[in-house]
Amino acid sequence: MIGDKNWRVAWVSALLLCVASCATTGSLQGASAQNAAAIADPPARTGARAILIAMPNSPNFVEVRRSLVSELQKNFNIQTFVVGPGTKTDDLAAAIKAADPVCVVLMNNATISLYRHYQMANPTVTTPPAVLLMASFVEELQSQVRRSTGIAYEVPGVTAFVHLRSVITTPINRVGVIYRPVFRNFVERQKSLAAKERVDLISVSVPNDVAAEGLREALHNLAQGHKVDAVWMLNDNALVRDEEFVDDAWRAELTEARLPLIVGVSNFVEPSSPLGTLAVVPDHEALGLQAANLIFDLADNDWQVENHPVELPLSVKTVVDIKLVRANFGLQSEALKHIDKAAE
Amino acid sequence: MTRIHSPRRLPRLFAWLLFGMGLLYPYRPLQSAIAQANKPVVHVFLQLDAKSSAVEKTLQEHLPELAVTVFGRYRDFEDGLSNGHPDAVVSITPVLEQRGKTASLQGQRDGKSSEPYVLASVNQPLQGPLAGRTIGVVDLLGRDGTQSFLNGLLKATDVKIKRVAKVEDLLPLLEFSVADGIVLPSSMLARLLERTRLAIKTRDLPGTLVGLPAVAVLNPAAHDVVVKSFQRLDAPTRRLLGIDTWSVP
Numbered sequence: 233m234i235g236d237k238n239w240r241v242a243w244v245s246a247l248l249l250c251v252a253s254c255a256t257t258g259s260l261q262g263a264s265a266q267n268a269a270a271i272a273d274p275p276a277r278t279g280a281r282a283i284l285i286a287m288p289n290s291p292n293f294v295e296v297r298r299s300l301v302s303e304l305q306k307n308f309n310i311q312t313f314v315v316g317p318g319t320k321t322d323d324l325a326a327a328i329k330a331a332d333p334v335c336v337v338l339m340n341n342a343t344i345s346l347y348r349h350y351q352m353a354n355p356t357v358t359t360p361p362a363v364l365l366m367a368s369f370v371e372e373l374q375s376q377v378r379r380s381t382g383i384a385y386e387v388p389g390v391t392a393f394v395h396l397r398s399v400i401t402t403p404i405n406r407v408g409v410i411y412r413p414v415f416r417n418f419v420e421r422q423k424s425l426a427a428k429e430r431v432d433l434i435s436v437s438v439p440n441d442v443a444a445e446g447l448r449e450a451l452h453n454l455a456q457g458h459k460v461d462a463v464w465m466l467n468d469n470a471l472v473r474d475e476e477f478v479d480d481a482w483r484a485e486l487t488e489a490r491l492p493l494i495v496g497v498s499n500f501v502e503p504s505s506p507l508g509t510l511a512v513v514p515d516h517e518a519l520g521l522q523a524a525n526l527i528f529d530l531a532d533n534d535w536q537v538e539n540h541p542v543e544l545p546l547s548v549k550t551v552v553d554i555k556l557v558r559a560n561f562g563l564q565s566e567a568l569k570h571i572d573k574a575a576e
Numbered sequence: 577m578t579r580i581h582s583p584r585r586l587p588r589l590f591a592w593l594l595f596g597m598g599l600l601y602p603y604r605p606l607q608s609a610i611a612q613a614n615k616p617v618v619h620v621f622l623q624l625d626a627k628s629s630a631v632e633k634t635l636q637e638h639l640p641e642l643a644v645t646v647f648g649r650y651r652d653f654e655d656g657l658s659n660g661h662p663d664a665v666v667s668i669t670p671v672l673e674q675r676g677k678t679a680s681l682q683g684q685r686d687g688k689s690s691e692p693y694v695l696a697s698v699n700q701p702l703q704g705p706l707a708g709r710t711i712g713v714v715d716l717l718g719r720d721g722t723q724s725f726l727n728g729l730l731k732a733t734d735v736k737i738k739r740v741a742k743v744e745d746l747l748p749l750l751e752f753s754v755a756d757g758i759v760l761p762s763s764m765l766a767r768l769l770e771r772t773r774l775a776i777k778t779r780d781l782p783g784t785l786v787g788l789p790a791v792a793v794l795n796p797a798a799h800d801v802v803v804k805s806f807q808r809l810d811a812p813t814r815r816l817l818g819i820d821t822w823s824v825p
Contacts, residue, residue: 394751394772
């Protein structure tokens with residue numbers, strides 16, 4: 233049975249994650265399927281089992297697929313099924329039937345939802361193992377999709393904190409995060425991971441309908457009450473709901489507190505309009521390699537997918553507002569060698 | 577002091593948020609080489625203490641006679657070899673040997689042309705047989721090649737491998753407790769220790785020296801300009817490549 237709460241959690245940030253994942257890199261124009269190039273699968277080889285990749289045809293997904301295919305194509309036949317707004321469960325079911333895959337790779341929440349409906353419509357059918365990628369809260373989704381595992385899409389806080397330490401000279405021992413109740417489990421998991429790198433993650437809960445004033449108070453509490461060294465902004469669109477909200481809450485308080493802000497959105501790092509100090513975002517090409525490794529692991533274990541926990545993403549890219557860092561937090565001497573994009 | 581308050585550019589910022597989250601422009605190293613016509617093309621694939629883009633920029637500045645492309649990932653390097661037809665490649669010995677390439681210039685550090693690798697783990701060194709252990713390593717040679725490389729370093733055959741794309745991705749394997757240990761060049765250990773507060777312990781891997789970066793010239797017509805260009809590199813750039821001098825084998 234699918235828990236409403238878990239699905240709500242998944243969909244709360246799905247819009248932000250999935251729309252973003254459909255983006256055109258570095259362009260304001262965005263992109264959608266109408267601009268997408270055709271996806272060509274490698275020629276099939278006799279005797280090789282198939283991997284079915286169900287995904288939207290947009291750049292970040294294509295980048296993951298490219299890396300995934302380059303790893304898998306020597307061992308498996310690859311069949312790609314493009315999921316668009318008009319795709320129905322029956323379409324996916326037909327693709328699965330035609331491919332007879334040994335494993336399916338499902339990218340984004342909409343695709344996973346289709347697959348879940350396919351499973352619900354066929355409760356007695358043994359469906360192939362599923363690898364869930366590029367969707368929000370994959371840990372929660374695993375229990376709701378039979379025979380599934382995957383890789384979380386959210387960058388763990390500890391990864392961001394370690395990167396921030398390697399960029400700025402001011403110490404990072406306590407990091408504050410503000411979250412809404414639906415993010416509670418996610419935040420709790422981050423605390424234990426952060427503790428491994430000796431970072432205390434201080435969390436403050438706000439209501440789902442928090443106003444800018446309430447959010448600013450929470451930020452003030454983190455800065456002045458808990459004396460945090462940095463603030464981590466979750467990818468939750470309810471906390472960055474519009475420009476005025478960001479101005480009145482985040483920017484106003486951080487201006488006063490002069491704390492580094494870690495964001496999960498590269499466009500929040502903009503020296504001409506300073507807000508984020510460091511953006512830490514998924515490295516999609518490396519995510520493809522990690523997914524391939526996961527699939528090889530499953531194959532080696534006779535596709536016993538239930539025993540495979542959801543993995544955390546290993547690789548990220550970083551964007552740093554160098555101007556902001558130099559002015560406020562001090563730039564580590566070797567930092568420029570280790571960041572992907574220096575904005576100044 | 578840099579001001580943090582907004583010059584009211586948020587409409588654009590929010591457009592970028594919706595269409596740009598989780599995203600950086602993809603790194604496309606091959607294109608930079610293609611643009612530099614009439615120069616010998618050099619492909620570089622190394623595990624270094626720097627982003628590939630930073631290394632590429634430095635090498636392009638210091639090797640103006642060459643069209644240098646630095647690859648951060650094995651698959652890109654492999655594709656580049658197949659499709660880019662480089663005149664020379666720079667990598668460590670196992671990578672060159674896998675491709676049947678011979679070094680024209682061998683990098684050296686502290687008078688040695690090879691270095692040991694170490695097995696790093698958390699809290700205590702990994703002792704005893706490594707059979708069944710999960711070990712992380714950078715993908716230097718593809719799935720099978722990297723497995724063989726790791727087996728050779730560890731003198732074991734049934735080690736479970738976790739390949740990562742970049743050397744910096746080894747640390748999360750330990751932080752997330754998904755690997756028992758990681759294997760890396762001894763020269764990269766200091767950077768690892770700088771980055772983490774995990775209690776890292778190491779185990780030496782005796783008898784397993786791996787060649788330092790070397791230059792293999794594939795096109796004889798480009799030999800002289802490639803070799804002379806690399807020999808002229810200044811000390812900081814050589815250090816960036818993980819060596820301090822070149823020797824002619």
